Amino acid sequence: MSIIQDVSFAGPLGQQLAGKLHLPQGSYRGAAIFAHCFTCSKETLAASRIAAGLARAGLAVLRFDFTGLGRSEGAFSDSSFASNIEDLKAAAQFMAAEKFGTHSLAPHLLIGHSLGGAAVLVAASEIGTISAVATIGAPSFAGHVLHLFDQAVEEIEASGQAEVHIGGRPFVVGAGMVQDLKARMTAKHIADLRCDLLVLHSPIDSIVGIENAAEIFAHAKHPKSFVSLDKANHLLTDAGDANFAAEVISSWAQRCLPRAEKLSLSKEGDVLVSASPDGDFAHDILAGSYLMRADEPDTVPGGLDSGPPPYDFLLAGLGACTAMTLRLYARHKGWPLDDVAVQLRHKKDYLEDNKQAGKLDFIDRTIFLKGDLDDDMRRRLLEIADKCPVHKSLEAGIQVTTSLS
Numbered sequence: 001m002s003i004i005q006d007v008s009f010a011g012p013l014g015q016q017l018a019g020k021l022h023l024p025q026g027s028y029r030g031a032a033i034f035a036h037c038f039t040c041s042k043e044t045l046a047a048s049r050i051a052a053g054l055a056r057a058g059l060a061v062l063r064f065d066f067t068g069l070g071r072s073e074g075a076f077s078d079s080s081f082a083s084n085i086e087d088l089k090a091a092a093q094f095m096a097a098e099k100f101g102t103h104s105l106a107p108h109l110l111i112g113h114s115l116g117g118a119a120v121l122v123a124a125s126e127i128g129t130i131s132a133v134a135t136i137g138a139p140s141f142a143g144h145v146l147h148l149f150d151q152a153v154e155e156i157e158a159s160g161q162a163e164v165h166i167g168g169r170p171f172v173v174g175a176g177m178v179q180d181l182k183a184r185m186t187a188k189h190i191a192d193l194r195c196d197l198l199v200l201h202s203p204i205d206s207i208v209g210i211e212n213a214a215e216i217f218a219h220a221k222h223p224k225s226f227v228s229l230d231k232a233n234h235l236l237t238d239a240g241d242a243n244f245a246a247e248v249i250s251s252w253a254q255r256c257l258p259r260a261e262k263l264s265l266s267k268e269g270d271v272l273v274s275a276s277p278d279g280d281f282a283h284d285i286l287a288g289s290y291l292m293r294a295d296e297p298d299t300v301p302g303g304l305d306s307g308p309p310p311y312d313f314l315l316a317g318l319g320a321c322t323a324m325t326l327r328l329y330a331r332h333k334g335w336p337l338d339d340v341a342v343q344l345r346h347k348k349d350y351l352e353d354n355k356q357a358g359k360l361d362f363i364d365r366t367i368f369l370k371g372d373l374d375d376d377m378r379r380r381l382l383e384i385a386d387k388c389p390v391h392k393s394l395e396a397g398i399q400v401t402t403s404l405s
Contacts, residue, residue: 009094012086018071019064022055029058032109035116041070046236053246140215196256207234321390
């Protein structure tokens with residue numbers, strides 16, 4: 001499960017742009033920005049699923065709403081293709097100022113869906129850290145986009161704006177959008193691209209035809225790659241198609257992104273817990289090079305159920321240590337222990353013979369052993385379970401020293 005943070009940042013005109021930042025777990029391989037399709041938002045199935053898939057593969061991914069769409073401020077009628085590019089540059093500046101552990105989130109990869117794909121092809125050369133671009137169902141030139149406006153183009157150019165219907169919804173499109181598309185969506189901006197390019201497109205895309213992918217690929221210079229999204233629709237509404245796209249982009253990006261780095265703290269054994277902007281209880285945990293999240297259930301006011309509660313981490317530590325100790329001991333003895341599982345439950349209760357002492361902490365631990373073990377082996381393994389280091393620490397009592405920094 002990736003960690004998702006709600007974020008906002010200033011757009012080129014000072015308007016607040018809303019986004020969601022997916023953070024990876026374990027190895028950090030780089031950062032990416034996802035640009036959504038025309039008149040869509042960051043909440044499309046393609047955006048959310050691909051961002052989540054890339055985060056699982058070690059990429060920090062920002063998906064955000066362009067000006068006037070979703071939860072971002074501004075009027076869509078005042079936006080243009082150029083403003084979309086400026087929004088992308090603002091997103092890159094925001095990411096460059098963010099930290100994940102000790103690493104900057106300056107983006108190395110741009111991913112664009114539909115018109116977002118056309119935007120990242122232009123923006124890539126204007127963002128200095130970009131080394132790779134991936135497009136999904138992207139149009140190649142302005143004419144492929146302008147046909148969506150049907151007969152409204154003349155009215156837009158004459159009156160400055162007009163209402164058009166896209167995907168069954170009305171939108172007011174300004175003259176700036178038409179002018180920018182004609183001026184900036186050209187073969188030259190594709191040929192001038194100076195980074196690795198991956199073109200993904202469905203051969204049955206009924207919104208942006210497959211010929212667009214052929215034109216982008218033909219005008220781009222190497223290194224470039226093409227992958228067919230067989231049987232996928234334009235919006236990648238099928239989870240399998242979106243997940244496949246994420247896997248392809250992730251695998252391809254290994255060749256063109258900086259070498260994977262392990263997030264880690266300065267000292268082995270250190271654990272850093274910091275508040276997350278989500279909910280009242282969510283906290284991000286960096287343990288060694290692994291990122292996790294703690295939270296409270298959504299049945300608790302302010303809880304989002306975005307991670308286990310604190311006591312579950314305590315149980316997990318004891319359970320993992322128990323299983324490791326048993327496997328190591330059985331291997332040393334040459335015993336046929338095929339598998340071990342540990343189930344734990346924490347509770348507070350009174351001692352039966354001393355209820356005046358108040359409630360105490362109890363942990364019920366059940367161990368499941370698989371293998372051709374005789375009774376003596378099983379009995380000995382039960383004894384060894386109490387000798388695991390975490391068990392011994394808990395029973396001995398732990399002194400906690402606290403200081404302010």
